[in-house]
Each structure stands twice: as C-alpha cells, then as structure tokens.
Amino acid sequence: MSASNAAAPVLVLRDVSKSFGPVVALRSGSLRVEAGSIHALVGENGAGKSTLVKVVAGVHRRDSGTFELGGEAVDFSSTAESKKSGVAVIYQEPTLFPDLSVTENIFMGRQILASGRRIDRAAMYAEAERLFDRLGVRIDPRRPAEGLSIADQQIIEIAKAISLDARLLVMDEPTAALSGVEVDRLFAVARSLRDEGRALVFISHRFDEVFDLADTVTVMRDGSYIDTLTIAETTPSELVSLMVGRDVDDLFPKVAAEIGEPVLQVRGLSRAGVFHDIDLDVRAGEIVGLAGLVGAGRSEVARAVFGVDSYDSGSVSVSGRPVRAKAPRSAIRAGMAFIPEDRRKQGLVIDSSVSRNVAGVIRRGIAKAGLLTSSMENRAAGPWAGRLEVKTSALDMTAATMSGGNQQKVVIAKWLATDPKLLIIDEPTRGIDVGTKAEVHRLLSELAGQGLAILMISSELPEVLGMADRVVVLCEGRITAELDRADATPEAVMHAATHQLEDAR
Amino acid sequence: MSHTDVERPDSGHDGSDTTEVSASEALLVEPSRLSPTRRALTTVLRSRELSIFLVLVAVVVLATTKNNGFLFSSDGWRNFLLNPSILLLLAVGQAVVIITRNVDLSVGSVMALTAYLTGRLFIEQPNIPIVAVLAACLLLGAVLGLVNGVLVAYGGVPALVITLGTLYIYRGIMLTWAGSDRINAGDLPREFLQLGTRSVLGVPLLTILALVVLAIVGYYLYTARGGRELYAIGSDPDAAVLYGLPVRRRLLAAFVLSGALAGLAGALYTARYGTVSSSVGLGIELQAVAAAVIGGVAIFGGSGTVWGAAIGAFLLVTINRALPSLGIEDFWQRAVVGALILGAIVLDRVLAVRQARKLAESRDHS
Numbered sequence: 087m088s089a090s091n092a093a094a095p096v097l098v099l100r101d102v103s104k105s106f107g108p109v110v111a112l113r114s115g116s117l118r119v120e121a122g123s124i125h126a127l128v129g130e131n132g133a134g135k136s137t138l139v140k141v142v143a144g145v146h147r148r149d150s151g152t153f154e155l156g157g158e159a160v161d162f163s164s165t166a167e168s169k170k171s172g173v174a175v176i177y178q179e180p181t182l183f184p185d186l187s188v189t190e191n192i193f194m195g196r197q198i199l200a201s202g203r204r205i206d207r208a209a210m211y212a213e214a215e216r217l218f219d220r221l222g223v224r225i226d227p228r229r230p231a232e233g234l235s236i237a238d239q240q241i242i243e244i245a246k247a248i249s250l251d252a253r254l255l256v257m258d259e260p261t262a263a264l265s266g267v268e269v270d271r272l273f274a275v276a277r278s279l280r281d282e283g284r285a286l287v288f289i290s291h292r293f294d295e296v297f298d299l300a301d302t303v304t305v306m307r308d309g310s311y312i313d314t315l316t317i318a319e320t321t322p323s324e325l326v327s328l329m330v331g332r333d334v335d336d337l338f339p340k341v342a343a344e345i346g347e348p349v350l351q352v353r354g355l356s357r358a359g360v361f362h363d364i365d366l367d368v369r370a371g372e373i374v375g376l377a378g379l380v381g382a383g384r385s386e387v388a389r390a391v392f393g394v395d396s397y398d399s400g401s402v403s404v405s406g407r408p409v410r411a412k413a414p415r416s417a418i419r420a421g422m423a424f425i426p427e428d429r430r431k432q433g434l435v436i437d438s439s440v441s442r443n444v445a446g447v448i449r450r451g452i453a454k455a456g457l458l459t460s461s462m463e464n465r466a467a468g469p470w471a472g473r474l475e476v477k478t479s480a481l482d483m484t485a486a487t488m489s490g491g492n493q494q495k496v497v498i499a500k501w502l503a504t505d506p507k508l509l510i511i512d513e514p515t516r517g518i519d520v521g522t523k524a525e526v527h528r529l530l531s532e533l534a535g536q537g538l539a540i541l542m543i544s545s546e547l548p549e550v551l552g553m554a555d556r557v558v559v560l561c562e563g564r565i566t567a568e569l570d571r572a573d574a575t576p577e578a579v580m581h582a583a584t585h586q587l588e589d590a591r
Numbered sequence: 592m593s594h595t596d597v598e599r600p601d602s603g604h605d606g607s608d609t610t611e612v613s614a615s616e617a618l619l620v621e622p623s624r625l626s627p628t629r630r631a632l633t634t635v636l637r638s639r640e641l642s643i644f645l646v647l648v649a650v651v652v653l654a655t656t657k658n659n660g661f662l663f664s665s666d667g668w669r670n671f672l673l674n675p676s677i678l679l680l681l682a683v684g685q686a687v688v689i690i691t692r693n694v695d696l697s698v699g700s701v702m703a704l705t706a707y708l709t710g711r712l713f714i715e716q717p718n719i720p721i722v723a724v725l726a727a728c729l730l731l732g733a734v735l736g737l738v739n740g741v742l743v744a745y746g747g748v749p750a751l752v753i754t755l756g757t758l759y760i761y762r763g764i765m766l767t768w769a770g771s772d773r774i775n776a777g778d779l780p781r782e783f784l785q786l787g788t789r790s791v792l793g794v795p796l797l798t799i800l801a802l803v804v805l806a807i808v809g810y811y812l813y814t815a816r817g818g819r820e821l822y823a824i825g826s827d828p829d830a831a832v833l834y835g836l837p838v839r840r841r842l843l844a845a846f847v848l849s850g851a852l853a854g855l856a857g858a859l860y861t862a863r864y865g866t867v868s869s870s871v872g873l874g875i876e877l878q879a880v881a882a883a884v885i886g887g888v889a890i891f892g893g894s895g896t897v898w899g900a901a902i903g904a905f906l907l908v909t910i911n912r913a914l915p916s917l918g919i920e921d922f923w924q925r926a927v928v929g930a931l932i933l934g935a936i937v938l939d940r941v942l943a944v945r946q947a948r949k950l951a952e953s954r955d956h957s
Contacts, residue, residue: 144835165832166835167835181827182830185822185825185894190822195823195834195835197819203816
C-alpha cells in the first residue's frame, strides 16, 4: 500500500468538468503532478485554470471526471476536507479577515494551543515571525489585516499555505502583485518545498517565471486540457501557440473607426493610497484599453471618473464640460455610461425582466405623468435589445436566468438607451463563454465605429491588445506607459505593468 | 527570533529624527518598535472598552455629587450592581451573535417565555429544586435559540428577518400559554426569591452570576479556537467558508448561547421581581443590541468584545437611573440613550475612515 502510494502521483485529475448554470467553466481538465515537482499550469484567462484549482481545493465540486490524491480517489465537498488531506491553496484574490491580526489570519482554525486548549498567542506570533523571516518580509504579526497592500496580503496567503505543511501546494498567480525581491524569496521557498518531496502547482502568466521555476508544464485552453510538456523540451513560443491555438485577429474583429474630438479628459486625478496623477483622454470612436496587474488601481480610476468613488484632487470633463466629483448622476447627464466588473451585483437588477432593466435608466424619459407601465417599458426596450441581438425569447425573461454573455448585452443595451458619448466598461468579458466573448467584442467595436468613445478595463492581455486603439498601462496607481495600437506588444504592456516592480528587483 | 527591536534597518537613526512617514509606517506595517508592555498599554488606552468605562464613571460621579445616595447608600449600591445584571446577560449573548454579523431580536420573547415557565414550574411542582428550574429555563432558551440558528444557518435568510419573526412567534406562544394569568411572588418559594435579593460580601448574587457568565464567555472568545472563528466568520463570511471553518456549526452555537442566556435571564427576572406579566422583556432586545453597539461591538461583525457589551449594559441602565436624579425629563432620557448609540456608531465610522486613510497613505510612502 505504502509502496504503491510512494510511486503514485500526488495529484491526478482526468477529464474533470464543471459548469455554472449555462456557462461551462471547465470542459475537460486533466492534470498529473508528481511528488518533488513544480508543475506549471498555463493558459489564457478563462481557460479554466482557476476553476480547476477550486475543484482541487474543494470550493467547487466537479460535475464529472476522476480526481485522485496520492493514488486514492477523493471527492471534496469543502475546503476543510481538502486541507485535512494536505492540500494548501493560494487563491488569486487574497481572502483575509480584515478585522483580525495578521497572525490570526495565518493560523485561523488551527491555532497553536497551550494547555487547556487555550490559544497560545506568544507561540503563534513567534511562528508568524519565523514564517515572515523565511519569506524575507517585514510585517508586524500583530497588526490587523485591514489596509495591507495587495502584495502584503499575498504574502500572508503564502505564509498561511506554507505553514499548513501540505503535500500539495497550489499557487494561483501568487506573483501577480509581488516585487522582484519577494518573488525571488517565494521561489526559493518553493524550491525548498519541492526538495522536501512536496508537489507544487504554479499558475502564472509570466513565462520567465514558469521557465525559471517549473519542471513540467500543462497547457489549458477554453476549459480543456491541451498538452503536458517538460520545461527543458519546450519554448515560450511553443507554449503561446498551444495556449492561443488561433489567430488573435480572428478573435477580435476590430473595425477601423474614425477618431474624432476628445470626449473624456481626466487631468491629475489623485486619491491617496490608490492612484496618482492620472491623465487620460478618450476621443470619439476610440477604444482605450486600461491595462495593469491586479491591484494596480484600474477599476478604482474608472469608479472615480464616473463619480462612484471620491478623489482628492484633479478634474474630469466630458466634451469640455467639467463633471462634478462623486456624483454619478451628473456623470450620466454629461453622457457617461459605466458597466462595472460585477455585472450581476452592480450592473443589473438581476431579478427583473430584460425590458425593465433596459428601461430602468431612461424611465423618466418614457414615463407619462410619472407612471410607468410594462407596455411602455417593452416599447422602449424592444429596439435596443433587438439591435444587440439579446437572445431572449421574450423581453420579460428575468435577467438572472440568462447566460453571462446575454446579461452583459442587456447591461450594454441599458446604457445605450441613455444615448451616451462615453462608455466605461470594466472587464467586459469576465465570466463569459469563449464563444460569446467574440460577440461582445464585435459589439464594442461596432459601437466605437458609430462614434462612441470607449474606455475598456481588462485583465486579459489579448483582449486589450486586440480591441484597443490605444493602451494605457497602470502600475501601482500610476500611469507607466501609453502605447499606440502598433506599439502595444504583450512584452511592452507587461513591462510597463511591472515597471516599478522591475526597478525594485 | 527575538531580535526585532535591535537590528532595524534604520537603527542608526535616533527615534526622534526619523521622518514622520517612516515612524507611522513602522507602526503600521513593520514590527513595532514599542516594547510589549508599552504596546499593551497603548492598546488598552485606545480601546473602546476603556472610553465607555470612563463615560460610566463620569455618569456615576456626576450623579453621586448631586445625590450622595446614588452610590453610597446601601440601596444605591445594590441597584447600581443589580439592575444591569439581567440586561448584561442578554447583552453578552447578543454581542456574540453580532460578532458573527448576525443579530438576535427574539431574546426578549425568549426571556418572557422562560420567566413564565419558571413561575408555572413552581406552581405545578412546589418542591422542585431551584437548580432544576434554572436548567429547564436554560434548556428551553437553548432550544428556541437553536430554532433561530437553524433558520439563519441553513435558510440563508438574514438573521434580522428570522429573529424578527421568531420575536413575534415566541411572544405569541407565551401569550397563548399564559392567557390572562399572572405569576405573583406568593406563587414562588422563598428561597427562589432570595436568589434575586441575596448578597455575598455586598455584591448581589445575581450580579455575581452574570459576571461569571461574562467571564466565561469573554475568556472563550479570546482564547478558544471556536471563539476566534466567530470573529473570523463575522469579519468575512465568504473567506470563512474558503478557510474551511465550520461556519454553520459556529452560527448555531452563537444563537444557542444567546437563547440559553436569554432563558437564564428569564428565570432570574422572576427571582428578582417576583411577578411575571405578559409584558416581560418587551423591547429589551433593542436595549441588548444598544448595549453591545455602545460597548464597541461592530454591527457588521468581526470586532468588539463582550466586556465592552457588559460595560455598555451597565452604562445604559445607570444612565436611565441617573438622569431623573439629575433632574432631566423623561423624554430627554430616551434621547440621551439614542444620542449615545448614534455617537458610538459615528465614532466607529470616523475612526475606521481615519485608520483606512492612514494605512493608505503609509502605503504610498513605502
């Protein structure tokens, strides 16, 4: 038994699938990780890597497929079970308890106990300091997790995972927000864990890191397993072609648009601790991509421009007319439309019908004597929904039952009904099926062609490069590059996005 | 490992000539330079519990200078300790529930039910041991709390709505059961009534009981895994699930505790006042919430202590007793309590915003 276990790979996933309602997040994921190995998992955003990780962690339960840990079939229904089986996971977004101290965050649920099952705080602080020493960072183990930078939060996550003493450590883009020194430290720790015979799964978009750290790499695309290769026998360009598997131009049907007068002008926008001196112009017919790493402040800038959040200094104007700070209604009146990242929560009245959603923002315009009837709503919403090819048999279908792509179209329809001059769209295709993505892209491109100015925030580099006429790169709340379509290569954008981090290295 | 105070990167500087930025930043992000004792002292000095305690002291001092008997008569001293005891029990249970980002509005009705149960038991079985009655009340309260907990943990409906519903249901059960019946002191055995009035070394027995409960719960919340997990759940419920914490079990436990303490409070109410009418505990759930909030338990969960809630309970009751003796009208007495609650919440908000700002600025300079 033990002999066969020693030979068995630590983790085996075969043809694992997972859907959320109509959205297939994972079609057929396979992964085989040996002990004493660092296994990289690469693929575009939306390729299903994070879903795969969450299946391993017990956050999601797979719909079908084989899942073995150390040669034994397992089926986790909670993260507690996976932890008990020796799986530690660092998620892409840090999940910390803001009110509790850093140390409590690391040890929550498995605190060091002294006699009488009392929590031994002194031992926990000492252990936390030892972990931070190993990672080479200085963080006060007693301070609350609230207000930590994304990088520091990520460090806490890493410390937590290391302290679990797991046989399988999964890291979902752990380096996205780290500086060079911190990355080096993390890699040193990862190698020492590997040499102890543990298995590591490492997800990253940075190929230099993949080739530096990993020994094996598995490529995923569109929710499916593509290939597993030995790092020594592959090249970055081979990986890219496996990851993309198609020409970028096909995916992003960019229509050349005539670029007109500046619509949005942002000057010197600053908010302490979040973003600084943001200058931004978006002209009619132009799609400007706002790129940057997680936590660079992209969404925060967009929210401030639209007036959802406040800012300390600077100015925003639309077509030369200033827009008041912290007043979304004034922004709407000036001709701005804003489609937030989380469309289910912030962009839609999820339990209402399509027509009510579309008619919601223009209800004043269509109401008679302050009253609004369904037929009025349907009349007003019909043309917009038709134009965007929202696939709903009837306009009174509720938004909650629709797929992500159709929901996004409803949100866009809703805002188009206000006849905006500028559309700010945050992560336009997050959570949308690969097939429907192209429709959203075509739509945005057409709208720009009709003279709409679009500011698009996206974490997906191909999307930014494929769609944008101009790319503005943010890094730690500052603009580090402004690239024209011709100059915007993945390398140039990534370099700018990690600009200050590189300096620290 | 314990060298952090010695080899700081900027240890060449004198503490005074480091810039403001690095000083505040060092406090916020890096290991603090303060010695553990000074650190503990700062924590205590900045704590909400201390400031609310000082307000309590101020109220008592003010009322006592006006009227010496407020504290220094045997009656005044007894009332000072005895009156808040029942609210204290409810506030402790309420604080635990609020820490998990929930609320239990049904405690007043639970208390009314067990208060009536106490009287009924003594009428039906005059020789029943007091301990058995207390146990029965604890048990009934725990069961009613369990109902709340199950609905909240498994129903996915906000606790505010669930416990508002059970508030009416439990009160309805009590009214149906009691009818126009009243429990009078004559129905109760002498020893039981003495429980409400006896003192040990000048401290009423009821107060001692409440303080023992407070100490046990406070100790548990601070030093047990389960206690810390309650804070974690309140701080970020989604993260708690990702951590693999037993969220549902902990929520059930919090509501069971709140219910059981309300059940105990009902029995003690009967012992203290001797009479039980249908209006027992009307509106006391809001006082319990107020005590917790004034005492620094954040209404969105994750922070605060039962110590603070207990001092809050003392402050609420004492203010209500002090204001008439200071010659303040009835209307203003309620307004003062309202102002205290608003003040506590505004203070929390202001401090939170200032803290967030300071942390954000320190990050800019790092």
